[in-house]
Amino acid sequence: MSRIAYVNGRYLPFADAKVHVEDRGYQFADAVYEVCEVRAGRLIDERRHLERLKRSLGEMSMTMPMSQAALSVVLREVVARNRIGYGLVYLQISRGVARRDPAFPPQTPPTVVATARPLNLARNEALAQKGIAVVGVPDNRWGRVDIKTVGLLPNVLARQAALDRGARDAWFVDKEGKVTEAASANAWIVTPAGALVTRHADHAILRGITRTVTLDVVKAQGLTLQERGFTLAEAYAAREAFETSATQIVMPVISIDGHRIGDGKPGRIAIALRREFHHFAEAT
Ligand code: PLP
Numbered sequence: 001m002s003r004i005a006y007v008n009g010r011y012l013p014f015a016d017a018k019v020h021v022e023d024r025g026y027q028f029a030d031a032v033y034e035v036c037e038v039r040a041g042r043l044i045d046e047r048r049h050l051e052r053l054k055r056s057l058g059e060m061s062m063t064m065p066m067s068q069a070a071l072s073v074v075l076r077e078v079v080a081r082n083r084i085g086y087g088l089v090y091l092q093i094s095r096g097v098a099r100r101d102p103a104f105p106p107q108t109p110p111t112v113v114a115t116a117r118p119l120n121l122a123r124n125e126a127l128a129q130k131g132i133a134v135v136g137v138p139d140n141r142w143g144r145v146d147i148k149t150v151g152l153l154p155n156v157l158a159r160q161a162a163l164d165r166g167a168r169d170a171w172f173v174d175k176e177g178k179v180t181e182a183a184s185a186n187a188w189i190v191t192p193a194g195a196l197v198t199r200h201a202d203h204a205i206l207r208g209i210t211r212t213v214t215l216d217v218v219k220a221q222g223l224t225l226q227e228r229g230f231t232l233a234e235a236y237a238a239r240e241a242f243e244t245s246a247t248q249i250v251m252p253v254i255s256i257d258g259h260r261i262g263d264g265k266p267g268r269i270a271i272a273l274r275r276e277f278h279h280f281a282e283a284t
Pocket of ligand 1: 207
């Protein structure tokens, strides 16, 4: 079955799904995006993702290209046309096509693209049962990573550096030596005393939707929470570590820079949060 993409009002086979060479997303990374998990054909936490999208657009002086309800129809349609049971849907909105000039172009319609693809549920579950290795890398990103832009070069390089070092993901470390987040996920540890720690959300991390929902699970379970930065040294000595993102949900981390975390197996709390997550997320 050929994949279908939505491009500016049309549902097109992949081969015909194209954006202009002077699209500002392509030229300047002047674009924002969202990724939603799809489970049993339903979008997970769509409302929160669309609200974050609206915020990202607002931060770059753009408005939603259509109503939230209309965008929602597009996303569902892309999921349905690609027959996604378990997978993800991707939505990108750029400032549109214009002669190359950094200043905002006057009255240019945005470019709206949506795609979807299946993910392998069994493979993801197997990975979560095993846990992943991560490495620390310097956080050399710009100061507004709370805006979900497609300007992801540092994230790309960090992820590749992790793979080159035999790990699966990278955790960014800021100039104060504190972990901010992972290359495309939020980072968490459980201290030896049993407190959950994840960095406070400001301009230096993306406020992950999975992070937000996980915080609800943490509160419901009466676990102790500290929203603050933590060092790699603290992470090496943690009882557990994990990361959260829409496509991984709660992914246990069993090694950081080659240091075994806890007993080197996915932690009890990470497993419990992963199991509970979808009872707290919204499925539409
Ligand atoms: N942090 C970064 C840098 C990301 O790219 C992502 C997801 O892509 C996340 C955190 C997790 O966000 P979410 O839980 O909304 O997927």
